[in-house]
Every structure is written in C-alpha cells, then in structure tokens.
Amino acid sequence: MGGEQQDWQRIGEQVRQARMSLGVSQQDLADRVGLDRTMLAKVEAGTRRVDGVELARLSRALKVSMEYLIEPRPAVLSRRAVLLTEETDTVAGRSSERLEIALAEWLRNVRQLVSIGTLQTHPVRQYPHAVTSEADARQAARWLRQQMGLDSEPIGSIMQLCERAGQWVLVADLPGDGASLIDGDLAVAVVSTEGDPGRRRTTAAHELGHLVIGDEYSNDLGVSASRADRELVIDAFAAELLLPIDALASARAAGQLTREVLINYAARYRTSWVLALRQAEQAQIIDAATRSAWSSPRPTRAEFMEALGWAPQPDLAAVRVPPGYAHAVIEAWRGNRITRVRAIEMMYGQITDADLPEETDPELAP
Structure with missing residues (x-):
C-alpha cells in the first residue's frame, strides 16, 4: 500500500507541476476537466485517485501525455528540477x-x-x-x-x-x-x-x-x-x-576586416550578428571599440x-x-x-x- 500511495502522490505532484507551468489555477483546471476544485486539490496532494477518463481529460488540459502523468520523471530531471510553488512561480520558472x-x-x-x-x-x-x-x-x-x-x-x-x-x-x-x-x-x-x-x-x-x-x-x-x-x-x-576563429584566418592575415566582410561570414556560417562580432574580437581582428560601433544598427x-x-x-x-x-x-x-x-x-x-x-x-x- 505504501508504494501505491507514493505513486498517487507522484502523479498528483506531476499534475500540479504541469498545471503551474501553464499558469492555470486549480479552479480553472477543475472547470476544464469537470472536477470540483476540492477534488482536484486532493488529486494534487495524492490523496485521491483518478480513473482513466479523468486522467485522459487532465492530460489534454495540461498538454502532456498520460504517460507523463503516470510514469516517474527521468532521474536526471528529478535531481536538477526546481519545483514550482506558489512562492517560486515565475514566468522563467x-x-x-x-x-x-x-x-x-x-x-x-x-x-x-x-x-x-x-x-x-x-x-x-x-x-x-x-x-x-x-x-x-x-x-x-x-x-x-x-x-x-x-x-x-x-x-x-x-x-x-x-x-x-x-x-x-x-x-x-x-x-x-x-x-x-x-x-x-x-x-x-x-x-x-x-x-x-x-x-x-x-x-x-x-x-x-x-x-x-x-x-x-x-x-x-x-x-x-x-x-x-x-x-x-x-x-x-x-x-x-x-564560426571557428580559424575561419576568419584570411581576414586576420589581411590585417583588417570590414563590416561587409563580417556580414558575409555571419551569413555563410548562419550565425547571429552578435556571435560574429564576438568571434571577430576573439580572433583579434577587431577591437572592443569597433565591436561596439558595429553592433548597432544590426545588419x-x-x-x-x-x-x-x-x-x-x-x-x-x-x-x-x-x-x-x-x-x-x-x-x-x-x-x-x-x-x-x-x-x-x-x-x-x-x-x-x-x-x-x-x-x-x-x-x-x-
């Protein structure tokens, strides 16, 4: 029985985390799946079981698979996760x-x-x-x-x-x-x-x-x-x-790099302009002042x-x-x-x- 109770507690916690990740209140989720809010609170606490129909409704409302709600998270995620709580609920979280x-x-x-x-x-x-x-x-x-x-x-x-x-x-x-x-x-x-x-x-x-x-x-x-x-x-x-520094070797050998040439590198290597500037400075082709001057406006x-x-x-x-x-x-x-x-x-x-x-x-x- 102890292991079964732990399973329901884990499922309830994963329901709660998925709900909070969407920024949805208990009342909103309860309305979407046809449960009383107090019943949903018990589900999240692991003190109430859910049947297959309720589980399917929860997975659709939470935009996750039923397997995600049932199965344990990968161990590496469990080790590094910062669980969402009412105190830590942020957009970044x-x-x-x-x-x-x-x-x-x-x-x-x-x-x-x-x-x-x-x-x-x-x-x-x-x-x-x-x-x-x-x-x-x-x-x-x-x-x-x-x-x-x-x-x-x-x-x-x-x-x-x-x-x-x-x-x-x-x-x-x-x-x-x-x-x-x-x-x-x-x-x-x-x-x-x-x-x-x-x-x-x-x-x-x-x-x-x-x-x-x-x-x-x-x-x-x-x-x-x-x-x-x-x-x-x-x-x-x-x-x-x-964009490896060695790719900029020809420009470095020439002793100078124009903005147009660097745009060509960024386009061919499909990098952001910020990354291209960073690599050019790292290669010591341009200095910090040039990097700042070329950073705005962007190409x-x-x-x-x-x-x-x-x-x-x-x-x-x-x-x-x-x-x-x-x-x-x-x-x-x-x-x-x-x-x-x-x-x-x-x-x-x-x-x-x-x-x-x-x-x-x-x-x-x-």
Missing part, C-alpha cells in the same frame, strides 16, 4: 518546467523507437579532457569539428550534426530557449521555436556543448564554477563550433541575403525532428509497430495525416 516536460516526453519517444528497433543510436561524443575555462571550451569545439570532419567549414545542418554526435534534438513550440539531458545511453535536447532560426541554431549548439563538455553535475566545470560561469563557457563552445535581412547572393539557407526554420528519428517513425508505422495516429503525434507537427500515404498504397505493399 514556468518556461523551464515546460521545457523539462518536453524533454521527458521527447526522451520517452526516442526510447520507444530504440526499443522497437527502428532507431539506431550514435555513440555519444564527449570531450576527453577537463573543461574549466572558455579557452578549454573552444578547444573542445575544435575537437568536435575534427571528429565530425568539418575543419573550418560552415555547418550544414546543426540538427544532423547533433544527431551524429549522439544528441537527438527536438524543435518545439515552447517558451524559453532550450534544455538537454543525458539519461543513461541517450542524449536529448529541446530547442524552442521562439526567436529567429539563427537563435535556434545557437541554442542547439549550446545544448550540444552541454553534451560534449559533460554533465554539469559531475564534471570539473560543474564543481568549480557557478551556473552563470558554466553557461559562459558553454557559450564559448557554441560560438567556436558555429538588415537584405544585407544578409546580398551576402548569400539572395539564396536563403535556413536551418531549424521548418524542421522539427532529426532525419534519423523521422525515418525511424515512418519505418515503425509501416511495420505496424505504432499506429498512424501515434506516428503523426511523434512527428511533432512536421507532417500531417494527409502527408502519410494510405495503408493500401501500392508502394507500401511487400
């Missing part, structure tokens, strides 16, 4: 919790495809040396580029690079920037659609940095630095990964397009799931391992029902 929920759901989906045999994982790439400074982080980024055979060339798809490095990235309609975790043999990350594609690209590179450099709760960096300092180190990794979209010859090169603009994951979902559906509805759900809006061929399609015949 809500955004963080929605990202954590999305991570747990995304991890569950990836694990399902691995377990049924349609998704083949890649070895997790982790830098073999300690990282305690921004200089170390930049070296780790150069190491990863070498491992991936990139040298100093622009990264085509950051999502594909993450997949090759062992991290499965989801782009989701959520507030905030991004979050990531390593759970056993799997690494996953969620990147928000907020902001332009360049910002998403930087966020993906940042979350990849958490993977490559190591878990913040166990590595040397996590022990010796504050969270803010750790994030600055990860930012240095992301900057060097997206217009027309200037970026002109640098590319008016050929747009979007990344993370429409894609939601990694290509390997997408293939695994379709293979699982074609093999009758998951339903049509589940396949569409697992694709996170990248396809609709109309995009899937009918089961009687001749192309699907054995």
Whole structure:
C-alpha cells in the first residue's frame, strides 16, 4: 500500500507541476476537466485517485501525455528540477518546467523507437579532457569539428550534426530557449521555436556543448564554477563550433576586416550578428571599440541575403525532428509497430495525416 500511495502522490505532484507551468489555477483546471476544485486539490496532494477518463481529460488540459502523468520523471530531471510553488512561480520558472516536460516526453519517444528497433543510436561524443575555462571550451569545439570532419567549414545542418554526435534534438513550440539531458545511453535536447532560426541554431549548439563538455553535475566545470560561469563557457563552445576563429584566418592575415566582410561570414556560417562580432574580437581582428560601433544598427535581412547572393539557407526554420528519428517513425508505422495516429503525434507537427500515404498504397505493399 505504501508504494501505491507514493505513486498517487507522484502523479498528483506531476499534475500540479504541469498545471503551474501553464499558469492555470486549480479552479480553472477543475472547470476544464469537470472536477470540483476540492477534488482536484486532493488529486494534487495524492490523496485521491483518478480513473482513466479523468486522467485522459487532465492530460489534454495540461498538454502532456498520460504517460507523463503516470510514469516517474527521468532521474536526471528529478535531481536538477526546481519545483514550482506558489512562492517560486515565475514566468522563467514556468518556461523551464515546460521545457523539462518536453524533454521527458521527447526522451520517452526516442526510447520507444530504440526499443522497437527502428532507431539506431550514435555513440555519444564527449570531450576527453577537463573543461574549466572558455579557452578549454573552444578547444573542445575544435575537437568536435575534427571528429565530425568539418575543419573550418560552415555547418550544414546543426540538427544532423547533433544527431551524429549522439544528441537527438527536438524543435518545439515552447517558451524559453532550450534544455538537454543525458539519461543513461541517450542524449536529448529541446530547442524552442521562439526567436529567429539563427537563435535556434545557437541554442542547439549550446545544448550540444552541454553534451560534449559533460554533465554539469559531475564534471570539473560543474564543481568549480557557478551556473552563470558554466553557461559562459558553454557559450564559448557554441560560438567556436558555429564560426571557428580559424575561419576568419584570411581576414586576420589581411590585417583588417570590414563590416561587409563580417556580414558575409555571419551569413555563410548562419550565425547571429552578435556571435560574429564576438568571434571577430576573439580572433583579434577587431577591437572592443569597433565591436561596439558595429553592433548597432544590426545588419538588415537584405544585407544578409546580398551576402548569400539572395539564396536563403535556413536551418531549424521548418524542421522539427532529426532525419534519423523521422525515418525511424515512418519505418515503425509501416511495420505496424505504432499506429498512424501515434506516428503523426511523434512527428511533432512536421507532417500531417494527409502527408502519410494510405495503408493500401501500392508502394507500401511487400
């Protein structure tokens, strides 16, 4: 009985956290699911059970799966989560919790495809040396580029690079920037659609940095630095990964760098203007005064397009799931391992029902 009671308490706590992450009151949620508020309060306290119908209504109202409400959160999330309370309920706290929920759901989906045999994982790439400074982080980024055979060339798809490095990235309609975790043999990350594609690209590179450099709760960096300092180190990794200083070598050799030339670099490497300025200063091509002078006004979209010859090169603009994951979902559906509805759900809006061929399609015949 004790274990069963703990299960209901856990379910109640996950209902409460999901509710607060949406900024919904107990009364509002109770109205949506057809419960008296006092009954919902007992559910959240773990003193009242919920049946299958009520659980389904709660999952829809809270925008989470039933599995999320029933199953324990991944251990790594439980260790690092700051639970929302009436005292800690803030916009930032809500955004963080929605990202954590999305991570747990995304991890569950990836694990399902691995377990049924349609998704083949890649070895997790982790830098073999300690990282305690921004200089170390930049070296780790150069190491990863070498491992991936990139040298100093622009990264085509950051999502594909993450997949090759062992991290499965989801782009989701959520507030905030991004979050990531390593759970056993799997690494996953969620990147928000907020902001332009360049910002998403930087966020993906940042979350990849958490993977490559190591878990913040166990590595040397996590022990010796504050969270803010750790994030600055990860930012240095992301900057060097997206626009390596070596790529600016020709401009450095020439002894000067014009604003137009730097715009060209930012366009080809698909980085933000702030990141391009930061890397140019890091390469000692421009000084702090020039960086400040060039920071405003920022280049217009027309200037970026002109640098590319008016050929747009979007990344993370429409894609939601990694290509390997997408293939695994379709293979699982074609093999009758998951339903049509589940396949569409697992694709996170990248396809609709109309995009899937009918089961009687001749192309699907054995």
